[in-house]
Amino acid sequence: MTERVLGRLVRGVIHGSEYSQRVSLRSLLAWLLGASPAQIPPPSPAWATFPLPDGEPLLVWSAGRFEPPLSDLIRRAKYGRSWHSALTLSRVCAKTSGSWIWSHHPILIPIPSDPRRLPTRGFHLPLLIAQALSTQRECPLRRRGLTKPRSSEVQAGRSRGDRLRALSGLFEASASLSGKCVLLVDDVFTTGATLSAARQALNAVGAQVLGAVVAARVATPRETRTGPAKIDRCRPRPKPQSKLSW
Numbered sequence: 001m002t003e004r005v006l007g008r009l010v011r012g013v014i015h016g017s018e019y020s021q022r023v024s025l026r027s028l029l030a031w032l033l034g035a036s037p038a039q040i041p042p043p044s045p046a047w048a049t050f051p052l053p054d055g056e057p058l059l060v061w062s063a064g065r066f067e068p069p070l071s072d073l074i075r076r077a078k079y080g081r082s083w084h085s086a087l088t089l090s091r092v093c094a095k096t097s098g099s100w101i102w103s104h105h106p107i108l109i110p111i112p113s114d115p116r117r118l119p120t121r122g123f124h125l126p127l128l129i130a131q132a133l134s135t136q137r138e139c140p141l142r143r144r145g146l147t148k149p150r151s152s153e154v155q156a157g158r159s160r161g162d163r164l165r166a167l168s169g170l171f172e173a174s175a176s177l178s179g180k181c182v183l184l185v186d187d188v189f190t191t192g193a194t195l196s197a198a199r200q201a202l203n204a205v206g207a208q209v210l211g212a213v214v215a216a217r218v219a220t221p222r223e224t225r226t227g228p229a230k231i232d233r234c235r236p237r238p239k240p241q242s243k244l245s246w
């Protein structure tokens with residue numbers, strides 16, 4: 001693929017209409033993964049509410065389910081140090097559909113990386129996604145709004161309970177976020193334990209977590225058994241009556 005054609009596809013993903021974004025994204029993913037565009041299913045981004053391990057639901061946007069080709073793209077970005085894959089994912093996530101959340105101009109908070117693993121990956125995918133969102137949605141970004149003072153074991157393959165126990169109390173939030181509305185940003189939503197621990201830390205300093213944006217989400221047990229579940233797309237809601245500082 002020539003640089004001119006590649007540039008046209010990238011511009012289509014960022015600036016095109018909804019239809020052209022889908023066409024351009026399929027072609028771009030096909031090029032990155034070495035497949036035919038016909039083999040790449042169209043993305044199905046949506047806002048949906050999911051229960052977290054702490055018992056409280058959270059509104060989450062994802063570009064699609066964690067399955068090929070999206071899962072392959074994420075693995076290349078995280079473990080293969082593929083800058084092209086990471087850039088594509090960040091631009092896809094920047095095109096989130098409309099939601100009442102954006103009217104509040106929330107502060108974007110990327111889930112921090114484990115300090116031991118960041119040097120081997122070369123870049124931090126949630127931060128790249130948050131930077132693209134910040135530019136597209138004109139929302140402030142706090143790259144160190146959450147910190148991870150100590151390392152944790154790799155969470156891939158662990159159960160929800162094991163993840164929750166391992167991540168409980170792992171994050172620390174900046175006290176300057178007190179009274180602010182924030183939006184979490186991560187790469188993959190699996191059991192919700194990471195987002196739950198992050199929300200716990202932010203709530204402790206008085207911040208209000210409106211939701212999260214992720215590149216992909218793992219299918220729920222119900223979806224695995226019966227196919228994609230019906231989800232409620234977010235409709236515009238009245239501005240919450242709160243004394244929080246927007």
